[in-house]
Amino acid sequence: MTESLPLSIPAPQRTCTISEGTEELVREMLVRIGDRWSLRVIETLSEEGSFRFTRLRERLDGVSQKMLTQTLRQLERDGLVERQVFAEVPPRVDYRLTPLGEELGETLCGLWMWAERHLCDVQQAREAFDGQAAPAPRETAQAVTG
Amino acid sequence: MTESLPLSIPAPQRTCTISEGTEELVREMLVRIGDRWSLRVIETLSEEGSFRFTRLRERLDGVSQKMLTQTLRQLERDGLVERQVFAEVPPRVDYRLTPLGEELGETLCGLWMWAERHLCDVQQAREAFDGQAAPAPRETAQAVTG
DNA sequence: CTGGATCCACGTGGATACTG
DNA sequence: CAGTATCCACGTGGATCCAG
Numbered sequence: 527m528t529e530s531l532p533l534s535i536p537a538p539q540r541t542c543t544i545s546e547g548t549e550e551l552v553r554e555m556l557v558r559i560g561d562r563w564s565l566r567v568i569e570t571l572s573e574e575g576s577f578r579f580t581r582l583r584e585r586l587d588g589v590s591q592k593m594l595t596q597t598l599r600q601l602e603r604d605g606l607v608e609r610q611v612f613a614e615v616p617p618r619v620d621y622r623l624t625p626l627g628e629e630l631g632e633t634l635c636g637l638w639m640w641a642e643r644h645l646c647d648v649q650q651a652r653e654a655f656d657g658q659a660a661p662a663p664r665e666t667a668q669a670v671t672g
Numbered sequence: 673m674t675e676s677l678p679l680s681i682p683a684p685q686r687t688c689t690i691s692e693g694t695e696e697l698v699r700e701m702l703v704r705i706g707d708r709w710s711l712r713v714i715e716t717l718s719e720e721g722s723f724r725f726t727r728l729r730e731r732l733d734g735v736s737q738k739m740l741t742q743t744l745r746q747l748e749r750d751g752l753v754e755r756q757v758f759a760e761v762p763p764r765v766d767y768r769l770t771p772l773g774e775e776l777g778e779t780l781c782g783l784w785m786w787a788e789r790h791l792c793d794v795q796q797a798r799e800a801f802d803g804q805a806a807p808a809p810r811e812t813a814q815a816v817t818g
Numbered sequence: 819c820t821g822g823a824t825c826c827a828c829g830t831g832g833a834t835a836c837t838g
Numbered sequence: 839c840a841g842t843a844t845c846c847a848c849g850t851g852g853a854t855c856c857a858g
Contacts, residue, residue: 551787551794552780553711560702562851565695579820590852595821605797616819617858626793633786634698640779641697647772648697651751708831725840736832741841762839763838 558604559634563589563597568623571607572631576622606630704750705780709735709743714769717753718777722768752776 559565566586571577577585583594598621601607606627612618623631641648705711712732717723723731729740744767747753752773758764769777787794 548784548788548791549711549715551791552784553706553708555783555787555794556702556706556711560699560706562699565699565702569695591821592823592853593851596851603798603801604794605801611820614819617821619820626790626797629790630786633782636779636782637701638694638698640776641701642694644772644775645693645697648701648750651772652749655749655751737841738833738843739831742831757840760839763841765840 555604555630558600559630561597563593564601565634567594567597567601567621568606568627568631568634571621571623572628576610576620578618578620582621601627701750701776704746705776707743709739710747711780713740713743713747713767714752714773714777714780717767717769718774722756722766724764724766728767747773 559568563586567582570582570585579594583589583591586594589597598607598609602609605624608622608624608627610620610622612620705714709732713728716728716731725740729735729737732740735743744753744755748755751770754768754770754773756766756768758766
């Protein structure tokens with residue numbers, strides 16, 4: 527298990543060497559894009575470029591106005607999404623991914639493919655876990671004798 | 673970003689659109705490992721192999737007993753973490769990553785490196801966003817004169 | 819059309835007490 | 839030592855109303 531440290535980081539290139547903050551940021555980003563809508567926003571914008579508010583909301587069928595606004599604000603704050611406001615009547619606002627957001631989307635692709643590869647594995651693991659939870663007290667189910 | 677990817681990912685140009693269930697699973701996994709402790713559990717187990725409950729809890733200083741148990745259960749349910757119960761007194765339980773969990777950890781490495789590369793970018797974006805929120809009504813900051 | 823503000827339901831995480 | 843159960847605080851997401 528020491529042949530490859532998956533989560534250890536080789537060598538930072540940037541001047542901001544904050545190994546501490548990196549873990550924090552990773553978790554923050556996971557939480558951020560793991561919320562109900564961010565991932566779909568990134569996916570949609572990544573595939574089809576620019577979207578205006580209402581059009582985007584239609585695409586993410588089920589999202590409330592508040593949540594879409596909130597989601598877009600958070601993504602914008604992290605520099606992942608860019609807002610372009612047109613001084614028109616009625617108001618028009620376009621949203622699109624920044625280069626930073628696009629790169630994150632590409633990075634997410636690795637996770638995407640992991641999920642695709644192991645979708646069945648996870649589902650089976652869950653079924654097995656849930657299945658053995660009911661019939662037996664599982665605490666002693668696979669107890670090892672020495 | 674093909675040169676820095678740890679996995680043999682074929683350089684996606686855009687978000688890879690796959691099946692419905694995959695997106696759901698991706699979001700689930702993001703939420704799961706994005707919670708307060710899962711990422712650290714995976715990281716710790718990935719780096720140092722097997723851990724028993726209390727030892728692991730010491731490592732994740734700050735985690736409550738309930739949350740560690742809950743976190744481990746969820747990871748176990750998804751087939752990412754394996755439990756080994758010893759029928760001893762006092763009780764002993766060892767936790768370690770499954771191959772599936774290790775592969776996920778490796779996949780997460782891509783995200784990790786993204787965060788490392790763009791830690792400054794994100795921080796600056798946040799400062800810029802928060803900074804312009806107060807002084808100006810930002811809605812008309814980059815408005816287009818149509 | 820865009821989106822801020824408010825009220826509310828619910829899930830999650832933490833502290834504590836107790837069990838095997 | 840490992841784990842369950844309970845109570846509680848808080849954040850998050852949704853519905854709705856209101857404003858530019």
